Structure formats: structure tokens, C-alpha cells
Amino acid sequence: MSESSGGETLLFLTDEQLRQGIEAVFFAYQSFTADPDRILATMAYGRAHHRAIHFINRAPGTTVNNLLAILCVTKQSLNRVLRSLVEDELVEARVGKVDKRERHLYLTEKGEALERKLSDAQRARMRSAYRAAGPQAVAGFRTVLEAMMDPEMRRRYLSLKESGV
Amino acid sequence: MSESSGGETLLFLTDEQLRQGIEAVFFAYQSFTADPDRILATMAYGRAHHRAIHFINRAPGTTVNNLLAILCVTKQSLNRVLRSLVEDELVEARVGKVDKRERHLYLTEKGEALERKLSDAQRARMRSAYRAAGPQAVAGFRTVLEAMMDPEMRRRYLSLKESGV
DNA sequence: AGTTTAAGTCAGTCTTGTTGACATTCCAAG
DNA sequence: CTTGGAATGTCAACAAGACTGACTTAAACT
Numbered sequence: 001m002s003e004s005s006g007g008e009t010l011l012f013l014t015d016e017q018l019r020q021g022i023e024a025v026f027f028a029y030q031s032f033t034a035d036p037d038r039i040l041a042t043m044a045y046g047r048a049h050h051r052a053i054h055f056i057n058r059a060p061g062t063t064v065n066n067l068l069a070i071l072c073v074t075k076q077s078l079n080r081v082l083r084s085l086v087e088d089e090l091v092e093a094r095v096g097k098v099d100k101r102e103r104h105l106y107l108t109e110k111g112e113a114l115e116r117k118l119s120d121a122q123r124a125r126m127r128s129a130y131r132a133a134g135p136q137a138v139a140g141f142r143t144v145l146e147a148m149m150d151p152e153m154r155r156r157y158l159s160l161k162e163s164g165v
Numbered sequence: 166m167s168e169s170s171g172g173e174t175l176l177f178l179t180d181e182q183l184r185q186g187i188e189a190v191f192f193a194y195q196s197f198t199a200d201p202d203r204i205l206a207t208m209a210y211g212r213a214h215h216r217a218i219h220f221i222n223r224a225p226g227t228t229v230n231n232l233l234a235i236l237c238v239t240k241q242s243l244n245r246v247l248r249s250l251v252e253d254e255l256v257e258a259r260v261g262k263v264d265k266r267e268r269h270l271y272l273t274e275k276g277e278a279l280e281r282k283l284s285d286a287q288r289a290r291m292r293s294a295y296r297a298a299g300p301q302a303v304a305g306f307r308t309v310l311e312a313m314m315d316p317e318m319r320r321r322y323l324s325l326k327e328s329g330v
Numbered sequence: 331a332g333t334t335t336a337a338g339t340c341a342g343t344c345t346t347g348t349t350g351a352c353a354t355t356c357c358a359a360g
Numbered sequence: 361c362t363t364g365g366a367a368t369g370t371c372a373a374c375a376a377g378a379c380t381g382a383c384t385t386a387a388a389c390t
Contacts, residue, residue: 013292013295013296015288016329018288018291018292018295019223019284019288019329020307020326020329021291021295021303021306021307022197022219022284022287022288022291023223023322023325023326024307024310024311024322025193025194025197025310026216027310027314027318027319027321027322028190028310028311028313028314029190029194030237030314030318031313031314031315031318032187032190032313034315046376046377047377048376048377048378051191054187058184058188063336063337064336064337064338065335065336065337072195073377073378073379074378074379074380075336075337075338076338076339076340076378076379076380077377077378077379079337079338079339080376080377080378081377083338096336099335099336099387099388100386100387100388101335101336101337101385101386101387101388102336102337102387103336103337103338119184119187122187123180123183123184123187125313126183126186126187126313127178127183128312129309129312129313130178130183130186130309130312131178132312133305133308133309133312134308136301136305137304137305137306137308137309138186138305138309139302139305140298140301140302140303140304140305140306140308140309141186141302141305141306141308141309141310142185142186142189143298143299143302143305143306144294144295144298144302144303144305144306145189145190145192145193145306146189146193147293147294147295147297147298148193148196148197148290148291148294149192149193149195149196150195150196150199153192153193153195153196154192156192157188157189157192160188161185161188164181164184164185209344209345210345211344211345211346212345212346213345213346213347214345228368229368229369230367230368230369238346238347238348239347239348239349240368240369240370241347241348241349241350241369241370241371241372242346242347242348244369244370244371245345245346245347246345246346248370261368264355264356264367264368265354265355265356265368266354266355266356266367266368266369267355267367267368267369268368268369331390332389332390333388333389333390334387334388334389334390335386335387335388335389336385336386336387336388337384337385337386337387338383338384338385338386339382339383339384339385340381340382340383340384341380341381341382342379342380342381343378343379343380344377344378344379344380345376345377345378345379346375346376346377346378347374347375347376347377348373348374348375348376349372349373349374349375350371350372350373350374351370351371351372351373352369352370352371352372353368353369353370353371354367354368354369354370355366355367355368355369356365356366356367356368357364357365357366357367358363358364358365358366359362359363359364359365360361360362360363360364
């Protein structure tokens with residue numbers, strides 16, 4: 001509260017301040033995932049399905065390999081999730097035209113409906129947090145998050161960001 | 166970049182902006198946990214052990230029930246983790262003096278050493294992100310994170326924050 | 331033709347979450 | 361004082377979702 005918009009002091013880099021930042025991330029992430037988790041629990045899906053659906057929606061036609069890089073999981077792990085999504089007709093995997101080895105992933109209408117349901121819940125929380133915090137805080141929020149990312153992750157984040165305008 | 170320190174516009178509340186916020190949290194959290202995960206992988210421990218160690222260090226003498234509320238898992242789940250930590254002599258569980266049902270949890274020296282190792286790694290990342298982003302961004306970062314938390318979580322976060330000065 | 335790459339599969343393990351049953355301790359009402 | 365209920369913690373079994381390792385198939389590259 002006291003160090004809020006202060007000058008250029010470096011006092012906020014004490015171990016205690018850093019610890020508080022770590023805990024803030026922990027607690028916020030817990031709430032952040034709680035809304036979609038509640039929805040997913042009512043079906044036979046989990047957080048892994050949500051992640052796949054989110055990024056397929058974000059980059060329709062993306063390949064399996066691409067998704068693996070973003071999610072940072074093994075293909076075996078992703079495959080289990082993808083298989084059930086394809087079986088349940090939430091995701092369509094089309095064979096690549098130029099390279100037939102590749103599978104391009106798309107959400108079906110059913111998949112889009114679930115995506116909307118999940119992201120509506122998550123966006124509602126972000127929206128109210130953003131509104132409560134104000135534009136300046138939001139800018140700072142995103143600056144710090146970007147600075148926290150590993151370079152490789154930041155690269156992927158930024159390229160998604162640009163593709164979405 | 167363009168919406169950085171801008172005025173009081175509400176343009177940043179478009180779905181696209183909110184989506185970017187969601188993705189930023191996702192990618193940042195991935196990097197955020199990567200450092201301790203790497204250390205833990207070399208021993209027989211996981212993220213759950215880290216969380217327990219972190220909060221026991223933060224509030225020495227805390228009870229199991231207390232920890233459950235913070236971590237939002239079942240007591241059975243926490244108990245497995247706690248048992249292995251006690252067996253390995255990283256944590257000491259003392260029977261409560263006034264209420265013998267309670268176990269008060271403390272880190273041993275060995276436990277403190279691991280806590281330091283883990284949090285050093287995590288703090289290093291936070292420190293460099295904070296430094297790169299600057300004090301104003303950090304203030305905004307924390308404001309938004311607090312606003313994202315469920316009221317109950319925020320209450321717990323704030324009480325830890327105060328206890329640590 | 332031989333190698334590499336993309337994707338998928340099968341089997342087995344580990345962590346970490348879950349529920350259900352149970353033991354111990356405390357406390358308060360009869 | 362005792363007894364029954366609530367709180368605290370433990371044990372056992374199971375499921376999700378991550379992992380590794382070995383392997384197949386098909387297509388592309390050289």
C-alpha cells in the first residue's frame with residue numbers, strides 16, 4: 001500500500017516484497033483456474049482439455065507439434081486429451097494439404113460452444129479485476145508478466161498476441 | 166505497447182485484450198513454476214511439496230487445517246505430502262499443547278535449507294522481472310493480482326502479507 | 331534408397347488430486 | 361460423569377494427467 005506509485009526506489013526488491021509477489025501469483029492463479037475448473041468438473045474433462053481447446057481456438061489450423069511447443073507437454077500427454085476431444089466431436093483434425101503428415105486442428109461448433117463457455121467465465125474474472133485496478137495497473141500487470149516469462153515463452157506469447165491484432 | 170500509460174479509456178476491456186491477459190498469466194505461470202520444478206525433479210519431490218514447505222516457512226507452527234485452507238486441497242492429499250516431508254526430516258509435526266488433536270508444523274534445518282534453495286530460484290526470477298518492469302509496473306501488477314483473487318483467498322493473502330511485515 | 335520428420339500408439343511409472351472408512355481428541359448436553 | 365457429536369488427522373484405494381521409453385506408420389527430404 002505504501003510503496004504503490006512511489007518513485008524509483010529499489011526498496012520493493014527486498015526478499016519480503018518478492019515473497020509477497022510470489023504468493024500473489026500463487027493465490028491469483030488459484031482463483032484464475034477455479035472458474036473453468038468448476039465447469040469442466042461437470043463433464044469428463046480437466047484443465048488439460050481446456051488448454052488444448054483454448055489454443056486451438058486461438059490459432060485454428062495449428063498443428064499438433066505447434067500445440068506441443070506452446071503447452072510444454074509430451075505428445076503422449078497431449079494425444080490422450082486430443083483423442084477424447086476428437087471422439088467427442090469438439091475438435092476436428094484435418095490432414096494437411098501441403099504436408100500430409102501434419103494434422104491441422106480446428107474446433108467444431110460444439111467445441112466453439114464449450115470454448116465460449118469456459119472463456120466467458122475466465123474473462124469475466126479478468127474484466128472485473130481490470131476494471132477494479134484501472135488502466136495503469138493493467139499496463140503494469142502485463143509488463144511484469146511478460147518480463148517473468150522465459151524468452152522462448154515470451155516469443156510464443158507475443159506472436160499469438162500479434163496474430164490476434 | 167500502445168495502451169501503456171494511456172488515459173482512462175476502457176478500450177483495454179475488449180475480449181481480445183482480456184484473452185491476452187489470460188494468456189499472459191498462463192505463460193508467466195509456466196515460467197514461474199519452472200525453476201523450482203527443475204530443482205524438485207532432482208529429488209523425489211513435486212510442486213505439492215514445495216507449496217507445503219513454502220507456507221510452513223511463512224507461518225511456522227501453523228496447523229494442518231490452516232494449511233489446508235490456504236492450499237485448497239483435501240487433507241488426505243496434503244497428508245501424503247506432509248508424511249514424506251516428516252519422514253525425510255524436512256518438517257517437524259509437534260502435537261498441540263492446548264489441543265492435542267492439532268499438529269503444529271515447523272521446518273527443520275534441513276527443511277529450511279531446501280526452502281531457501283527453492284525460493285532463491287523463484288525470487289531471482291521475480292527480482293529480474295520487477296527490475297525490468299520498474300516500480301510503477303510492479304505496483305500495478307500486484308493491484309491486478311489482488312483484484313483477481315477470490316475474496317476468501319485475498320483475505321488469506323493479505324493476512325500473510327501483514328504477518329510478514 | 332535411406333534418413334528424417336510428424337503423428338500416433340502401447341506400456342509402465344510418478345505425482346497429486348479425489349472419496350471413503352477409521353482413530354483420536356475435545357467439548358458440551360444430559 | 362458420561363456419552364455423543366464435532367474436529368483433527370491417518371490409512372487405503374482409485375483416477376487424472378503428467379512423464380519416459382520403445383515402436384509404427386506415412387510422408388517428405390536428400
